[in-house]
Amino acid sequence: MATIFSVHPDNPQSRRIQEIKEALKSGAVMLYPTDTVYAIGCDLNAKSAVERVRQIKQLANDKPLTFLCSSLSNVATYASVSDTAYRIMKRLIPGPYTFLLPATKLVPRLVQSPKRKTTGIRVPNHPVCLALLAALENPIISTSAHLPVDKEDEEIEVDIEDILSRADLFDRLDNLVDVIVDTGEEPTYEVSTILDLTGEEPTITRRGLGWEEAVVWV
Numbered sequence: 483m484a485t486i487f488s489v490h491p492d493n494p495q496s497r498r499i500q501e502i503k504e505a506l507k508s509g510a511v512m513l514y515p516t517d518t519v520y521a522i523g524c525d526l527n528a529k530s531a532v533e534r535v536r537q538i539k540q541l542a543n544d545k546p547l548t549f550l551c552s553s554l555s556n557v558a559t560y561a562s563v564s565d566t567a568y569r570i571m572k573r574l575i576p577g578p579y580t581f582l583l584p585a586t587k588l589v590p591r592l593v594q595s596p597k598r599k600t601t602g603i604r605v606p607n608h609p610v611c612l613a614l615l616a617a618l619e620n621p622i623i624s625t626s627a628h629l630p631v632d633k634e635d636e637e638i639e640v641d642i643e644d645i646l647s648r649a650d651l652f653d654r655l656d657n658l659v660d661v662i663v664d665t666g667e668e669p670t671y672e673v674s675t676i677l678d679l680t681g682e683e684p685t686i687t688r689r690g691l692g693w694e695e696a697v698v699w700v
Contacts, residue, residue: 484513484655484662491515491665494613503617505661511535512661513652516550517608518578518674518691519626520651522659523550526621532592535623538658546595548580548602550622552615557581557603560589560621567679570699574677576607578691582678593623600680610665626673627651 485505489498506512506525511534513522522538524531526549535547551557554571561583563571571581585594585601594601604624606612615622628646646654648668655662675696676688684700686693 483657484652484659486652486662486664488664488666489610491667492609494610499610499613499617502614502661502663506531506614506618506622510660511538511658512663513627513655513659514610514614514661514663515608515665515667515669516604516611516624517576517606518670518672519628520669521624522627522655523623523625525618526590526593526623529590529592532590532623535625536592538655539625541625543592544596546600546602547593548604548624549593550604550606550611550615550624552612553605556615556621557583557605560586561601561603562586564679566684570677570679570684570696571605573699574692574696575605576612577605578607578672578674579696580604580674580676582676582680582687584680598680602676604674610663627655628669628671 487498487502509528509531511524511531513520522535524535554575580602582600582602585599589601646669651669652662673690675686675690675693677696678685678687686696686700
């Protein structure tokens, strides 16, 4: 049974954030809200926890996992950012965007795409996510928690009728995760917009939240 931490969505309590951080440092897997969907996540560097996330989502090892970073400078630690990519990302972050980028050696192989050596990174616009990133000082894995319709890690369009309520989602994952971050926010079906910045020309590979703004800069 997961431990539930009640956290204010706009002004997260420092003590709660520290307690969740300690759990993540110890290899916990958590369910938590983001600025798009509820996500299942863990410390990027906790191998056993990353493996559990893959098991929960039934993801093969060749399916890359997206992770959250705290800032654009933090992104540059884990990915090669070209001048073009930097210009686009600077305009769009923080926000509901996933950027596909060439991974650096700091990205665990279990997280990145093994063939392309790429990774998906987000800088969220959510106070709780940013507070956890600041406390943990490591990126956090972020894969959609909507298991019934999202078995390919957010690549399937989500039907609003398939979305579970917050209570149902918590019940569904209670025995699968160690920590549930409860901000009182209800789950949404609005996924992130994916921008592929690995090639010479940036492209939008999925239209999600904020895609209209992204089009202006791609």
